[in-house]
Amino acid sequence: MRTVFFVSESTGLTAEAMGQSLLSQFETLEFERVYMPYINTLARARALVQRVGAAKERHGVRPIVFGTMLDDEIRAVLRGGDCLYIEMFDTFMGTLEAELGVRPSRLSGRSHAITQPGSYTKRIDALNFAMSNDDGVRPENFDHADVILLGVSRTGKTPTSMYLAIHFGMRAANYPLTEEDFERSQLPDAVMRNAQKLVGLTIAPERLHRIREERRPGSRYSSLNQCQTDVRSGLRILAQLGIPVLDTTSQSIEEIASHVIEIFKQYG
């Protein structure tokens, strides 16, 4: 076991994203992951180096530290630690500075701070919109949505809507496909008049069966038979209406969301 630290002078979310991505290339290894945001004083940097040393003692291998530090002195302290220090800002900042011909501000925490109030407000508004337009509760609001996800119960509509809102600032609504829709072979007017915003979600019936079983064990709703019928009916109506469909069976909400963005070729 090796300890990995994600460190930063502010939230540490960038160091974490990049570090986790790199580590995911070494799936056979196990890591102890330590998230250390706000290492923004020399005292904190020195305490971190102590902790790095202790982790080295404990596991017998030197830890890896993924950092995005802007302060030269703090970086020097970390470099002195008994670790492999992978500094992600420092590596690229010189190249970028040369290309752009502008000095970096060296202010920490800019990437997750509210530096562009407009785009931040947009994300929060999108999240509020997604929360109050979950599960098709207010179809009249579909006119104000950027995207409307359609699918039978438990295909991933809700978490995907939340992610689209929180990360991409998309006003995501969702509408559950039900037997009523299948019988009518048609969707409500509020859905249809927003045809260009629609994305369908589907899922393998076996997977849907397992997900629904956790929710309502032993019910008709959760039975494999019902799941097969629902998925088939859902796919049929989506195909009839020419709505693009994403299969969520083995995809994370991040993956589904980025496919949605790909469909719309729209961002930010």
Added chain:
Amino acid sequence: MRTVFFVSESTGLTAEAMGQSLLSQFETLEFERVYMPYINTLARARALVQRVGAAKERHGVRPIVFGTMLDDEIRAVLRGGDCLYIEMFDTFMGTLEAELGVRPSRLSGRSHAITQPGSYTKRIDALNFAMSNDDGVRPENFDHADVILLGVSRTGKTPTSMYLAIHFGMRAANYPLTEEDFERSQLPDAVMRNAQKLVGLTIAPERLHRIREERRPGSRYSSLNQCQTDVRSGLRILAQLGIPVLDTTSQSIEEIASHVIEIFKQYG
């Protein structure tokens, strides 16, 4: 104006996080940002290079491409483009491989795929929990929460709860502080018996006033006077009960969430 591309063979979220972070150091410059996930074939890589060339023509400066590509051939195509190509995986992979003594899998899309079903399920469960425990609707569920955010209306409890759940897999509930609590100078038993999970949120009254005004313009609820009273009463009860407090006035939900994680020293 310069065009910036965030590209990847899969979701592109890592390239985006790192690229946006680096760019945030050059706040005085304006960029056109293009998000290009799923550049996972040579044909798509070549089409991207075309697009890069067109952006160069349009703006007269070569674009910057932030990438996390694993395929040697795709990377070679991008390197041939008329751009500054900042390849973030390639830069660090050799160092990591040497340190770990294991070859990277070179499978793309591992970082946002469901590679660890346990931790993915935990995040989705946490999100469902956060959504059904918003605004203190089911205090009996506080026993199952990892964190309970307290604050008067519109201090950022809901979006922070969603972010804590979706990003960190924390089962975040929240409880709105109201006049009833202030009059009793006490919080409900369901809150108090989970004292170790509590984090208070506060905000500058002027900012709260502006936020509430957007929601209910001209109301007593939104008046500066009421906002001042609410914030003061909220801070008083939080102090009385010894609950740690975060000021959300100028913080993004990412920043508030990472402060919450810092308080609990808990992660993943």
